[in-house]
Amino acid sequence: MKKHLFFALSLGLGCLNAPAQQRPPAISSPNVHPDNSITFTYFSRTAREIKLSGEFLKEPVSLIKDTSGIWTVTVPPVVPDIYPYSFTVDGVGVADPNNTFIFANERFKRSIVDVKGDKPLIHSLQNVPHGKITYHNYSSQTLNATRQLLVYTPPNFDASGKTKYPVLYLIHGGSDTEETWTKVGRANFIADNLIAQGKAKPMLIVMPYGNVRPAPMPDFTKDMVNDIVPFVEANYPVQTDSKGRAVAGFSVGGGQTLNIGLTNTDKFAYVCSYAPYTATDEFKKNFTDWTPDADKMNKQLKLFTISVGTEDFLYESVKQNLAMFNEKKINVKPLIVSGGHTWMNCKLFLATSLQEIFK
Amino acid sequence: MKKHLFFALSLGLGCLNAPAQQRPPAISSPNVHPDNSITFTYFSRTAREIKLSGEFLKEPVSLIKDTSGIWTVTVPPVVPDIYPYSFTVDGVGVADPNNTFIFANERFKRSIVDVKGDKPLIHSLQNVPHGKITYHNYSSQTLNATRQLLVYTPPNFDASGKTKYPVLYLIHGGSDTEETWTKVGRANFIADNLIAQGKAKPMLIVMPYGNVRPAPMPDFTKDMVNDIVPFVEANYPVQTDSKGRAVAGFSVGGGQTLNIGLTNTDKFAYVCSYAPYTATDEFKKNFTDWTPDADKMNKQLKLFTISVGTEDFLYESVKQNLAMFNEKKINVKPLIVSGGHTWMNCKLFLATSLQEIFK
Known part of the structure; x- marks a missing residue:
């Protein structure tokens, strides 16, 4: 009966133009x-x-x-x-x-x-308290547009202002959307589970839309610093010092993470870059002929990590960047694992970072 | 340059298995x-x-x-x-x-x-204050499962408890999901715009996942009354009397709306059914040989409306149901428009209801 109903409705809604003999089973x-x-x-x-x-x-x-x-x-x-x-x-x-x-x-x-396998994985829906995800529309002065961003708040989130939460700003890959970190990366369930296990601090995770077209990419760095961070800090009880802010991202978002984080070490004490794509004008401008004050940056950065899989098509590029940062005496913690440029690895990288930041 | 980058990344992420000559432009x-x-x-x-x-x-x-x-x-x-x-x-x-x-x-x-056309439509993103949409996981005792529901809160939502908001429970069609009312129906923008124009009261809109498989459909009625409504009322500052609750839905969800609303007129004073699909065991059980106390129901129901398009494949069925409710002396307000079983009509039906409920 239920199957019959379901079938009947799917005909009505899904196949309005299909002749009867083509209706799929x-x-x-x-x-x-x-x-x-x-x-x-x-x-x-x-x-x-x-x-x-x-x-x-x-x-x-x-x-x-x-x-x-x-x-x-x-x-x-x-x-x-x-x-x-x-x-x-x-x-x-x-x-x-x-x-x-x-x-x-x-x-x-x-x-x-x-x-799913036999044992619950770190990204699985488990029987633990759940945070929630809120979809906001914010007005970006930089981009002259209303854009959507997602905010994960942890279980038992205290909106009263008595608790000030740290915030991770988490950026998707190129051609992904602001929903990819939750719908594919399960960032919310990873956070729920690690918080329940006492392995991650209760935190907000802000997932903006990082693609900027047709304007050039540096506009997203400005959008993050001048629009997104102020929007979050005006609307949520959060820490507003660098030790309460982390930035992370994958692929194009991993490159954006380096640009945003390393040019704003006064604002972000944690910079976690996953399989970064760095063949961009912005990265070249920031890090060619770069003469950082390494001592100062190493004091400001509580964690700077770059993660990548050995089969990732960006593996060689990441190795070159790790060498560049080493040559500049910037402390960087590599995480090299097997696997490719995949969201399976993204979940692993995020689960690792969540246990290291804000501690 | 930007197009080049975008293209390069989409190759890396999207077409890992495609030979070079098949790469799409x-x-x-x-x-x-x-x-x-x-x-x-x-x-x-x-x-x-x-x-x-x-x-x-x-x-x-x-x-x-x-x-x-x-x-x-x-x-x-x-x-x-x-x-x-x-x-x-x-x-x-x-x-x-x-x-x-x-x-x-x-x-x-x-x-x-x-x-979009020249003039902003009621479902368009306009330059007005925006509410937000929160994705929750709630535990359904009825269905023995953790399920997702979405909650729209209006612009300038006061979480302090000083304001008690009315709540519309809004159900998608069969084979839709809990996201269809926002992603296709733009319920949030319709509400933002009507609230900004002073035509709708600030309210919460709760959009649950209505499909229950393989269990029979009456379980969703129980889930709504015993799990969803209590979850919302435990987590939000809302009115908890029937005059502060409305239920609406489309297609299968329109049938669910009739089952939920008309068997719980002590709990819902507003029942808005859009192109309802009623060829279900639950509907037959509830409304065959039905002997309602029409006077009592007509007093309880501040609004009972059924909407449909004349080209809808359910138009004849809806007409029969309208005749049945008329025959039982239940006051029902029909909204008959042109068009078919479509989400274009859904948006129109919702925009109409939002101006009529909680007043």
């Missing part, structure tokens, strides 16, 4: 099995070739079609984690039409599969 | 022109046929391919509104890969095009 995809193998399913009577790409695969694998137009493939057991994937249907990349969980991104459409 | 789609015509663009070198479906079209239209694999179609000027659309690529329905704005839904993948 109800499909469940993906299905994660108890051994952590995963079956992916797609419906098409007319496709000639369907492949699965996923960050758990070295290369795409083909789906096999049955006589009714249902295509499937089962991949061997994977390490529990959250993985992006997509189908390529006759050369066209698509998200899984039967999976609600979409990778929040402006360029590509991928789905997400959550392989 | 940067595409902008959709493009809304000053006369409200719209150009849709899709890239595929291999597709044989690409069609556009959209709720501004009577039937799908074909895109035309140029020699480089860029397919386009321009549709004539449309009435300013927010419209869902999708492509069908060789029979496979896909969202627009170059459009960030996705219809939040569990069954289909559609994109959204915002045709």
Whole structure:
């Protein structure tokens, strides 16, 4: 009965223009099995070739079609984690039409599969007190626009002003959105779990929208310092000294983190850069012929870390930057792990930083 | 330079498995022109046929391919509104890969095009004070699960408890999610604008996740009354009498609204049902051989309204329900407009209700 209803409604809402004979059957995809193998399913009577790409695969694998137009493939057991994937249907990349969980991104459409495993992972929804996420519209004078940002407040958040919380400003990757750190990175659940375990301090996590187009990237540095930080400090009971502020980010956001953090060490005592993309005019301007006062910066910075995976396409670039900072006598703590330019690594990097900042 | 960077990063993040020769060019789609015509663009070198479906079209239209694999179609000027659309690529329905704005839904993948027009519409982001949207995880005893709900709080929300706000509980359609009323319905901007104009009272809008699977639908009625309302009233300074509570919903959520509201007129004085889907066991159980105390209900209900479009596939069903309520002497205010089972109409219905409730 329920399935019938669900099907009837999906016809009404989703397929208004489809002739009756093309109406798709109800499909469940993906299905994660108890051994952590995963079956992916797609419906098409007319496709000639369907492949699965996923960050758990070295290369795409083909789906096999049955006589009714249902295509499937089962991949061997994977390490529990959250993985992006997509189908390529006759050369066209698509998200899984039967999976609600979409990778929040402006360029590509991928789905997400959550392989939970036997033990709860640090990003899993666990039976602990939960913080909440608030979507704000703030007015950016720098960018002359109303933009959205997300604010995570910890469990039992005290809005009265009696408690002053530290704030992590957390920036997504290029072509991601302000929702990617929660919807893909599960920053809120990572924080909930680490706070419940006593491993992270209760803090706010502010997740702005970092893309600035068509204006150049330095505008985002100004937006952060002149608009976002003041907006947060006007609206929340937070610490307003550098020791109460951290900045972190991934990829393009990792590069933005270096630009924002290292040119404002009076404002941010914690700078955590994940797989930074630094081939930008702003980075060149800031760090070519750079003559920092290393002693002063090393005193101001309670933590400066750069994280990367050895299979990341930016690994060589990150090594060069680590060498540059070492050469300038800036204390930087590298975190080198396996893996690529992925949100699996992002979650690991964030979980590490949350245990190190504001202590 | 910026485009180059954007392109480089989207390669790194989005196309890890794609051979170099298949890398797609940067595409902008959709493009809304000053006369409200719209150009849709899709890239595929291999597709044989690409069609556009959209709720501004009577039937799908074909895109035309140029020699480089860029397919386009321009549709004539449309009435300013927010419209869902999708492509069908060789029979496979896909969202627009170059459009960030996705219809939040569990069954289909559609994109959204915002045709703003010359004058700001009631759902547009305007230069008025903005409320905020908070994502909560609440523990449902009824459903034995942690579920997400969204709470809109109005501009200048007073959390101190000195002001007690009324609350609208607003339910999405079947296969939608708890985000559909904000991401597609723009409930928050509609409320911001009507509050700024003095046409709606400052209120909270609570948007729960209404789908219950595989358990039957009556469980959601229990979840609403026994879990969601108590959660909101424990966490926000709100009115806790029936005159401070409204319930509204669309499609399956419109049916849920009738079930929740009309069996709890002591708890909800405002019941606003939009294009309700009522072919459910719960509705039959509640309203077959129903012998309401009409005088009492008509006193309890400050507003009971049912809205529908004349081209809605549920129009005949809604007319039968209106006749049934009339026959039972229950005062019901119909709102019959043109149009189909669409979120364009949802926005209109909500904007109407917001001006009528809590007054």
